[in-house]
Amino acid sequence: MKPMHDEHSATLPASDPFTSLAAHFGMLLGVADLEAVVGHSWAKMRLHNAWLHGGGVVWGFGISVDGPSREVRVTPGLALDELGRELYLPVLSCLDLAKWFDEQKEKAETRQILDGGVDAHVVARFRACLARPVPALTSSCDGAGAETAYSRLRETAELFLVPGRSTRAGHYLRLRRLFGLPGTGVAETDNAISQEVDPLRATVTDAPEWLDAVRLCAARDSVDRRPAGLDDGDGSALMPGSGDADVVLGDLNGLRLVTVEGTTTADVGKIDIATRTSHVDTATLLELASAGTIPHGGA
Known part of the structure; x- marks a missing residue:
C-alpha cells in the first residue's frame, strides 16, 4: 500500500534523551540548538513509552471489511509502537483490497492461494510529515533570496495490509x-x-x-532485556526495537474477492482483533489485581 498522505516525510529531532541545551544570556541559537530543546523532551518521552509500555493500541482502531466497496476500513485510534512513538489516526481510513490483491498476484509465494482466500493482518506505522509551508531564506548568512520551507511537523499513522497471520514477540x-x-x-x-x-x-x-x-x-x-545497539552512539540505539516498529491491529483470516454475475465483492472468514496488544490503564489494572485476591471470586 502507498502512503496515505501527499506531504513530505520527515525525521523527528528526538535522537538523544540524555543531552539538553545549556542556555545562557546572550547565546545565539541556531537550528541545532532548537532541535536539542524540542528533541530532548521528545526523546525522553519515547524512551519511557518504549521500555515501560511497549507497542500496543490505546483506543480505537476498529476493523471491518466492506464487501461492495472492497475495502478494509479502520476507525480512528491511538497507539504506541515499540519505539515509543504515538500513532494517531484522526479519521476513518480505508485500504483498497482490489489493488492489494493485484499486488499480491505478482508475488510467487502468494499466487497459488489467492483463489481460496488468504490470511493477512492490518498494521499501523508511524509517520511524520512536513506541513505548513512558509517563506524561508535560502541562506542563513546572505539573506538574498526567499524560498518556501515547511514550518511544522505532523505526527500521524499510515495503514498497511501484510500477507500472513501476525506473530507476537513476548518479553520477560x-x-x-x-x-x-x-x-x-x-x-x-x-x-x-x-x-x-x-x-x-x-x-x-x-x-x-x-x-x-x-x-x-x-x-x-x-x-x-538490553538494547542491541547500546554502543552505536545514537539515541535510537537505546530503544528496545528498530525498523518500522509496526503495531498489529488485527488479523483478517480467509480474505478474498468474490465475483458473481460480473460484480466483485470482498469477503472475510474472520476478523480477529485479539491478536493485537492493548494497553489497559493503571486504575483498571489495580482493580483487576484487587479482584484477583478475593478468595471466592476473581482471576
Missing part, C-alpha cells in the same frame, strides 16, 4: 513462564527458560516465596 520470558503463559514458540529458547524457571516454580509454597520468585525472574529478565 521468565515471568511469563512463572505465570504459565505461552513462550516464544522457539523450542530452544522455551526449553532453556523452562529448565530455569520450572524448578523455581515447584518450590513455591506461600505468598512470600511467590513474591521472591517474581522478583528473581523480573530481575533476570531485566538484565537480559
Whole structure:
C-alpha cells in the first residue's frame, strides 16, 4: 500500500534523551540548538513509552471489511509502537483490497492461494510529515533570496495490509513462564527458560516465596532485556526495537474477492482483533489485581 498522505516525510529531532541545551544570556541559537530543546523532551518521552509500555493500541482502531466497496476500513485510534512513538489516526481510513490483491498476484509465494482466500493482518506505522509551508531564506548568512520551507511537523499513522497471520514477540520470558503463559514458540529458547524457571516454580509454597520468585525472574529478565545497539552512539540505539516498529491491529483470516454475475465483492472468514496488544490503564489494572485476591471470586 502507498502512503496515505501527499506531504513530505520527515525525521523527528528526538535522537538523544540524555543531552539538553545549556542556555545562557546572550547565546545565539541556531537550528541545532532548537532541535536539542524540542528533541530532548521528545526523546525522553519515547524512551519511557518504549521500555515501560511497549507497542500496543490505546483506543480505537476498529476493523471491518466492506464487501461492495472492497475495502478494509479502520476507525480512528491511538497507539504506541515499540519505539515509543504515538500513532494517531484522526479519521476513518480505508485500504483498497482490489489493488492489494493485484499486488499480491505478482508475488510467487502468494499466487497459488489467492483463489481460496488468504490470511493477512492490518498494521499501523508511524509517520511524520512536513506541513505548513512558509517563506524561508535560502541562506542563513546572505539573506538574498526567499524560498518556501515547511514550518511544522505532523505526527500521524499510515495503514498497511501484510500477507500472513501476525506473530507476537513476548518479553520477560521468565515471568511469563512463572505465570504459565505461552513462550516464544522457539523450542530452544522455551526449553532453556523452562529448565530455569520450572524448578523455581515447584518450590513455591506461600505468598512470600511467590513474591521472591517474581522478583528473581523480573530481575533476570531485566538484565537480559538490553538494547542491541547500546554502543552505536545514537539515541535510537537505546530503544528496545528498530525498523518500522509496526503495531498489529488485527488479523483478517480467509480474505478474498468474490465475483458473481460480473460484480466483485470482498469477503472475510474472520476478523480477529485479539491478536493485537492493548494497553489497559493503571486504575483498571489495580482493580483487576484487587479482584484477583478475593478468595471466592476473581482471576
